[in-house]
Amino acid sequence: MKAISLQSLIDDGRLWKGGSSPEIAIRSSGFQALDQSLAGGGWPAHMLIEILTSSPEELPMQCILKTWQLHQDERWYVLVNPPYQPCAEGLIQANLKPEQIDLIRANPKDTSWCLEQMAGSPAIASILAWGIEKIRTPQLRRLQLACQQARTQLFLIRPLNARANASPAPLRAQLHKIDSGFTIEIFKQPAANAHPIIEIKNDLEWLLKPAPAMRKIVTQSIHKRLQ
């Protein structure tokens, strides 16, 4: 029987050795504790990432915004079926370029097709997609392949019950809301073990420094709460 070398697959980043640091492109998450838990030190830059949460309207953007702020190139960023309407002025204040962000509203029937088109386009840097209630494994595999080929990052927001099903997504994480912020559990990632739950606190410091145009009315009790 002919021996097949696995080295080429390892070199391509399609096969990982357990416990070793994978040779994959990454993008820092913007949270030190999270980066330390992610294999390679950040979110994989060209992969399908599944985010499972019961608070899809709040946590995903809170978690992903920093990585978008830190890594901006000339390519486009896409929000698919976001829970609210993005505010251009708010995006500018968050150091993002609204003219480089596309907002797509697709009905459930077309969402998977639409994601595959975008994940397979070299013009897109990163996609954050909501509204995927049901998606079949072959479709997820196609999305992962499209991300690899076109070097696109795709965050897929899914409900918590998706955790019970196997998925070809190389990285899967679960977000959970807590009083002071949120927790993240990475339960599947390339070339590394599942990680204990990481707690990320809300950054409310900016609220103590109001804009000059605004009259400051911050009561003692709120000061205490924030500190």
Next chain:
Amino acid sequence: MRCLYAQLHFPELALEALGSDYQITKIAVHDGQKIIQASEQALNDGIFPGMTLNMAITLSPLLNVRPQQPKKQEQLLYRLAHWAYQYSHQVAIRNHGLCLEVAKSEQLFGALPEIYNALTQSAKKAGRPMQLAFGHTPEMADIFLKQGICPLPNTFQKCLERTTIEVCEISQAHIQRLNNMGFRTLKDYFEAPGRARQKRLPRIEYQYLEAVSGQHSSPLKWFEPPPLFDQSIEFFKGLENEKMLRLPMERLTQEAENWLRKRQMATSNILWDFKMENGHDTPLRIRLNQPETHAQAFIDPSSLKLAHCFGVSPIIAVRLRIQEIVQTIPKRNDLFLKYHDSDRHQLIDRLKARLGEQAITTPCRIADPRPEKANQCLSKPQSAKMPILSPRPIWLIKTPLALGSSPEKSGYQLLQGPERIETGWWDSEPTCRSYWISLTRSDRVAWIYQDLHHKTWWLAGWFA
């Protein structure tokens, strides 16, 4: 430089003029008495050109027999002239075929064998049978075409001399007369002194034979491409699904691409017309994100939108029109860029074709003091340059949520504010609000406002 012409003959022109899908149909075209062209399926049944109409019907009762339609043949030749125009700037419709002046094309396409290859390959790719011959005059090319040969200029004379008088397009009586004089081949005829030749034939026949020898050529009416693109393809059998329509649509978009390229033009607006068997027309307009020249950029969004065009009745003709064209801007592709602008535009076109024009938007800033009007998501991006003085949330709630008369009771603790916005007195939506940044019980930062007219509180957005 001596003129050089290519005469193109399309042996199945009469069939194709009736419908582009003739190859899959058992069909024959007649001139009232005899069969003049038959499809491959009809030929397999024993039908052949020259057979009488009655015999053909008796032999193959299922044969679809149609009279030839000169007007439709003319239209098809006109479409083919568009195609041939990419190989020569002088194209004429003559003798149920096309005539191209190719001497000047040699500079662009190379020697004659290469022009021959380019033309035959292109016709083959389109699935269209074609015969071709060169000559110093169109009449000389006709003579070679009739004999089924395609000599090069160095053998023109030799081939002409071998040609019998019978091949020439002159009446039987004149052929007989020349034969009686001892002229069997064109060599015999051309060797006779000029005055003797002129005396023995009427003027028209004499001039024709002079043209065959390459000495004299009748003037041609050159084809002039129309200012706008408008072409159509018809079918015998109505097409009932998108897959069947894909091929003719690709053919039309390819022709549109050639047409645009020749003019160095592009378009962002194409119009399809689908003619149904029940007589109805279904138009389909495709608007692209930016002017394009490539056939692929037209075909992708068109096929995605096509599903809406299939109704109860099959499609019997498809027509493509381009009514607006703009000058092509040369693409500036940066060596260090990871992608090209065209990738994005083509992606947007595909998405818009399937999801609808309004499904893809970009967050924009509009010059308006009201936050919900200043921040809109539009399909055509625009950006007003204004300073942003106060914090704005990442998310806006399109229809603000009512919080009642007191934010505290609803669990919203006021942190920063108020930002007073009193504006809009000039239109029907006057606004008088105090905006606050507030914190929910679960530490979520919200953007809320009090409507100062009604003293009610509303949730307007969320900070991330």
